[in-house]
Amino acid sequence: MDISSTGLRVLRQIAESGSFTAAAARLGYTQSAVSRQAVSLERSAGVTLFDRRPDGVRLTPAGLTLLRHARTMLDCLAAAEADLTGAVPRSTTVRLGLFLSAGAVVLPAALTRLAAADPQITVTTTEGTSPALVRALRAGSIDLAVLSSRPPHRPLDGESPRLHVETAVDTELVLATASAGTFAGRTAVHVDELVDAAWIAAPSSHSEPLLGVWPGLPGRPRIAHRARDWLTKLHLVAGGFGVTTVPSRLAPVLPPGVSLLRVEGAPAELRRVLVARLPGRSSPAVTAVTRAITSSV
Numbered sequence: 293m294d295i296s297s298t299g300l301r302v303l304r305q306i307a308e309s310g311s312f313t314a315a316a317a318r319l320g321y322t323q324s325a326v327s328r329q330a331v332s333l334e335r336s337a338g339v340t341l342f343d344r345r346p347d348g349v350r351l352t353p354a355g356l357t358l359l360r361h362a363r364t365m366l367d368c369l370a371a372a373e374a375d376l377t378g379a380v381p382r383s384t385t386v387r388l389g390l391f392l393s394a395g396a397v398v399l400p401a402a403l404t405r406l407a408a409a410d411p412q413i414t415v416t417t418t419e420g421t422s423p424a425l426v427r428a429l430r431a432g433s434i435d436l437a438v439l440s441s442r443p444p445h446r447p448l449d450g451e452s453p454r455l456h457v458e459t460a461v462d463t464e465l466v467l468a469t470a471s472a473g474t475f476a477g478r479t480a481v482h483v484d485e486l487v488d489a490a491w492i493a494a495p496s497s498h499s500e501p502l503l504g505v506w507p508g509l510p511g512r513p514r515i516a517h518r519a520r521d522w523l524t525k526l527h528l529v530a531g532g533f534g535v536t537t538v539p540s541r542l543a544p545v546l547p548p549g550v551s552l553l554r555v556e557g558a559p560a561e562l563r564r565v566l567v568a569r570l571p572g573r574s575s576p577a578v579t580a581v582t583r584a585i586t587s588s589v
Contacts, residue, residue: 363432490516
């Protein structure tokens with residue numbers, strides 16, 4: 293089997309991105325170049341590696357097997373390059389992914405704790421939705437992920453073997469609204485009062501949920517603004533331009549002019565914060581970062 297390192301990198305990026313187009317953008321290639329690499333990989337392997345679907349691309353069981361070996365081979369190539377150039381790592385790096393609101397509360401406290409306990413560990417971070425971070429874990433692009441899960445807390449994906457997952461904390465979903473707005477001075481709002489609300493939500497796709505709208509809201513929500521950045525969303529809320537949902541743990545970092553209200557007349561919406569990694573034995577550095585995160589929430 294004759295497979296180039298470029299082909300392995302393309303395989304890994306397709307697994308992480310979920311599409312040929314997104315993989316091409318990340319790698320700086322054309323979409324047709326990525327497609328040719330995918331065809332070449334399958335020809336060399338002699339099996340189908342990619343399940344091409346209307347909503348994107350997933351790896352087949354054979355593709356996942358090759359991906360597991362690709363991670364090892366690419367890590368070995370990186371180590372060989374470091375040896376040849378004489379680069380000596382001064383610290384151990386852990387690549388951490390976090391869901392979109394976790395950075396504001398979870399990350400600073402965890403990094404502070406880690407710096408005191410294990411200063412030789414360096415953490416690099418990236419944000420993404422939980423589905424995107426799961427793909428990045430499987431692809432080997434990150435070592436550890438802080439994810440959000442809602443009941444009934446099913447497995448994070450359908451791949452085997454399952455990811456190793458630890459529960460960090462459970463948090464309640466609440467409504468962020470302008471302190472001087474329609475619900476000023478209140479601590480709760482009935483779900484029926486939200487039917488005609490203007491919502492501020494994150495963009496969604498077929499594979500990723502609409503974030504920012506109360507789950508199970510009667511009727512079709514009216515989305516006034518779409519934004520992924522939490523600071524943008526909350527400042528729009530403070531200005532009275534709409535409402536959005538947030539985990540209650542965001543309370544300490546809210547900008548002025550934003551209040552949090554409980555939603556009544558509907559089942560409580562709980563969100564579980566998880567720390568996930570690939571199955572198998574954890575490295576000491578990944579274990580230390582996991583401990584810093586779970587001890588900080």
